[in-house]
Amino acid sequence: MTAQPPEIPPRTVPAGEIRASHDDREAVVEQLRDAAAEGRIDLDELDARLEQALTSKTHGELAVLTADLPRPKPAESAQPLVLKGGMSGASRGPGRWEVPAHVIAHGGLGGVKVDFTRVECRLAEVVVEAYGEMAGVTIVIPDTWAADTGGMDPGLGGLRDRTTPDRLPGTPLIRLTGSGGMAGVVVRHPNRRERRKLHGDPAQNS
Template identity: 65%
Template sequence: MRASHHDRDTVVERLRDAAAEGRLDPDEFDERLERALTAKTHADLNALTADLPAPQAALQQAAEQQRPPLVVQGGISGAALGPNRWQAPAHITAHGGLGGATLDFSRVQSHLPEIHVEAHGDTSGVTIVIPDGWAADTAGIDPGIGGLKDKTTPDRHPGTPLIRLTGTGGLGGVHIRHPNRRERRKLDTDPA
């Protein structure tokens, strides 16, 4: 597969990090840097970093992928995650139950490229709030009777996770959106 500018830049950063850590001497760094900047394929780039350890972010992502899914049960009185700070795992399952469930990602900082949210609206529904700059892929959800309301924008900022939504709307439906006016004011006045 042909390499893009972004692919080459990523390898250049890994080579710079390896040189800064003392894994590459200056001559070897210069030679690999030149080869990275002129690489045509992914195979050319992979050969330049094959003997280097995986970057720390990749190790953290692999560890996150191994964590068991977080399960949120709406039950009779409902359940909510957020708007306080919390750590989002790679997979979350939310059941609306009778009281409803809310997942508020407004204050979540995640290094994951993707977060899988399996939502089941049940009777009272599931509401998911994602920050501006995050995007959602809702193609994997069955709207059921309650339906799916997607009020997010497709404008995804670099380095932000994609919310991959699956599951079913059930009777209560699934609603995914960005923060409303009231929530934005609260975020502005209370950034903690």
């Protein structure tokens, strides 16, 4: 029987080295133009930064261009997104979806999963109000995002925060509130299986 070669785990890429998309560059371009219109940078500096933004290849290169500027004001959605686990469960993501400023998740009997890994969100902060109830709530965020769980009541099921504080400038902060209930609430970055899908087939869940 031929021995199988050992599996090589996927390499974890530092947040600043993640490749920038056309939308990432366009978002920085809009922020720079707004800053110039507000008098924060002059036209010569605007031209120089725009040129760098359009040729930037990574998130880190883009972050440098807006590090001394205020974050864009969030265009908040009037209605929160409400997910109810019910009997069979509910989920949002991992495909692309419009992220509102407020998400409410009730685990119910089937559980709820909220996956932000493929979204393009320009909000500075997203409030996720999670209630674990009987089956729990799982929240998955990109490596470049961070979570603030200080407003969360762990309840009987507890709160498991498996995220890192390595937040990239200009990315959203997930502010977690609510209660763990009986089953608890988990907030984490993608696991190994989810990372394989992200890096192996970026369009799979679009």
